Amino acid sequence: MTKKVGLIGYGGIARDAVEALQKSAANIQLVGALCEPGRTADARAALPGIKIVESLSDLLALGPEVVAEVASQSALALFGPDILTRGTDLLVISIGALAEPKLLASLKAAGHRGKSRILLPAGAIGGVDAIAAMRLGGLHAVRYRSRKPPAAWRGTPAEKVADLDKLTSPTVLYRGTAGEAALLYPQNANVAATLGLAGLGLDATQVELVADPQAPGNVHEIEVEGSAGRFAIQLQGKPSRTNPKTSALAALSVARALINLESAIVI
Numbered sequence: 001m002t003k004k005v006g007l008i009g010y011g012g013i014a015r016d017a018v019e020a021l022q023k024s025a026a027n028i029q030l031v032g033a034l035c036e037p038g039r040t041a042d043a044r045a046a047l048p049g050i051k052i053v054e055s056l057s058d059l060l061a062l063g064p065e066v067v068a069e070v071a072s073q074s075a076l077a078l079f080g081p082d083i084l085t086r087g088t089d090l091l092v093i094s095i096g097a098l099a100e101p102k103l104l105a106s107l108k109a110a111g112h113r114g115k116s117r118i119l120l121p122a123g124a125i126g127g128v129d130a131i132a133a134m135r136l137g138g139l140h141a142v143r144y145r146s147r148k149p150p151a152a153w154r155g156t157p158a159e160k161v162a163d164l165d166k167l168t169s170p171t172v173l174y175r176g177t178a179g180e181a182a183l184l185y186p187q188n189a190n191v192a193a194t195l196g197l198a199g200l201g202l203d204a205t206q207v208e209l210v211a212d213p214q215a216p217g218n219v220h221e222i223e224v225e226g227s228a229g230r231f232a233i234q235l236q237g238k239p240s241r242t243n244p245k246t247s248a249l250a251a252l253s254v255a256r257a258l259i260n261l262e263s264a265i266v267i
């Protein structure tokens with residue numbers, strides 16, 4: 001059965017996810033994409049063949065069964081509650097925004113009112129399925145380490161902690177909770193918030209941010225211990241070709257989550 005999907009945003013993740021959906025055999029009908037007022041021409045160029053609208057009411061008038069937010073934390077805050085209240089499911093990729101307890105509570109309340117659901121794909125990382133399953137049997141620890149080359153930490157509070165130009169060995173920039181890390185380092189907020197929400201919560205998930213001159217790129221290391229077992233993964237994400245600042249895997253995880261909504265086998 002065809003699933004009707006609306007998008008918010010037309011940047012790197014939107015374009016890569018649309019490309020992956022179009023290459024797949026999935027029965028997904030992209031009914032339209034919402035851009036900021038006055039940006040229709042840019043959005044049309046980025047997402048050829050997809051109807052572009054400039055208001056949420058115009059997007060919802062196209063009848064999406066699910067809206068995928070692939071835009072920004074502010075777009076999620078602006079449109080998320082209305083989408084859910086009106087009974088439309090909402091897939092969220094700007095998961096870092098959910099580290100803000102007020103926004104999380106308002107989205108949950110809106111979903112309750114509208115009998116709609118908030119869908120969170122794994123984004124740039126893996127192992128989220130095992131963490132969420134292990135939680136049901138007793139989860140003891142979730143540790144996340146983000147290792148990136150020093151230059152990747154420019155423009156963050158890391159600049160006050162270390163002289164990024166002079167580092168010769170791995171240096172811990174931050175050690176603390178996922179909740180605090182997400183607010184201090186918005187670049188790492190999505191992964192920290194995803195792990196927190198899947199497992200022990202944002203305050204009990206441990207986060208370490210490391211500048212490593214030898215890091216081959218953006219490396220995610222996740223260690224998990226629970227009653228059902230333990231695991232550790234290391235995932236080296238490649239940047240998206242569309243937007244080098246974003247993760248190629250995150251867009252694919254959006255496409256996968258949407259395909260699972262219409263597929264006979266959900267995996």
Ligand SMILES: NC(=O)c1ccc[n+]([C@@H]2O[C@H](COP(=O)([O-])OP(=O)(O)OC[C@H]3O[C@@H](n4cnc5c(N)ncnc54)[C@H](O)[C@@H]3O)[C@@H](O)[C@H]2O)c1
Pocket residue numbers: 008009010011012013014034035036070071072073074075078093094095096122123124125190191194243245246247250
């Ligand atoms: N969950 C994860 O693991 C993960 C990984 C990478 C990126 N992200 C998040 O995904 C989001 C999108 O990333 P991207 O790389 O595609 O960014 P991008 O900058 O390439 O594109 C964002 C797009 O959203 C549009 N947009 C922003 N605010 C809008 C609004 N209010 N209304 C309509 N459109 C709006 C912009 O114009 C742009 O087209 C970001 O919030 C990013 O943090 C999440």
